[in-house]
Amino acid sequence: MNHSVVEDSIEKMKNANIRITPQRYAILEYLVDSKIHPTADDIYKALADRFPNMSAATVYNNLRLFVKIGFVKELALGDASSRFDFSSxxxxxxxxxxxxxxxxxxxxxxxxxxxxxxxxxxxxxxxxxxxxxxxxxxxxxxxxxxxxxxxxxxxxxxxxxx
CATH class of the missing domain: 3.30.1490.190 (Ferric-uptake regulator, C-terminal dimerisarion domain)
Structure with missing residues (x-):
């Protein structure tokens, strides 16, 4: 779908010397394709089958990393769980x-x-x-x-x- 967008982001991560793990790739891809501004929990559930040993904490830490790099925004919309928005x-x-x-x-x-x-x-x-x-x-x-x-x-x- 938005393949080039994912690839661009992967490039940016490489340039920032961030290791591209399969989990990171999957999280990023999910965010790019997702139109619902998922919570960390949504992403965790969506990827649990593909990565049975990935913890919710891993998802959250990776999202934090993406936010820090600047291509994901964290939307704190007043409910307990932040939503994450891939934003170019x-x-x-x-x-x-x-x-x-x-x-x-x-x-x-x-x-x-x-x-x-x-x-x-x-x-x-x-x-x-x-x-x-x-x-x-x-x-x-x-x-x-x-x-x-x-x-x-x-x-x-x-x-x-x-």
Whole structure:
């Protein structure tokens, strides 16, 4: 599917002198093909058959590594388990407050935000994030609308903003 994307990432890892283990390759491939922003647990379960001796901790540590290298983003969306998002391009997330689904949103215009912020504040901006909350089309079809939706914040317990 996105073969070249995986290969590019593998190249980057080689250049960073990171060993390419079969597990790492599989985790990366799963992330690239996955459209659901999986949790570490999702990935662990998905690969458990292929790597029976791989622990959940291994998956998590590898994800942390990918995040550090910068081609995977960790989305802390207020629930206990972070989701991981393979990201070669800056994009945003629309999050359904009813079912929790996350949809990627590409809006290149917002890339200027960082430049504007630097000009206005004098900060050296490293990154930014934006989340859009609402009710996805599936939930709307079930009759859930923004006026009667259980707010995700209440269901997830309030998460502290650092």
């Amino acid at each position: 391009t800056q994009h945003y997330h629309a999050i359904c407050e009813s079912c929790g689904k996350i949809v990627d949103l590409y809006y290149p215009v917002l890339d200027d935000v960082e430049m504007v912020a630097e000009n206005l504040t004098g900060f050296q901006v490293t990154h930014h994030r934006m989340e859009v909350y609402g009710i996805c089309p599936d939930c709307q079809a079930k009759g859930i609308h923004k006026d009667n939706a259980p707010s995700a914040a209440e269901t997830a317990g309030h998460h502290s903003h650092h």
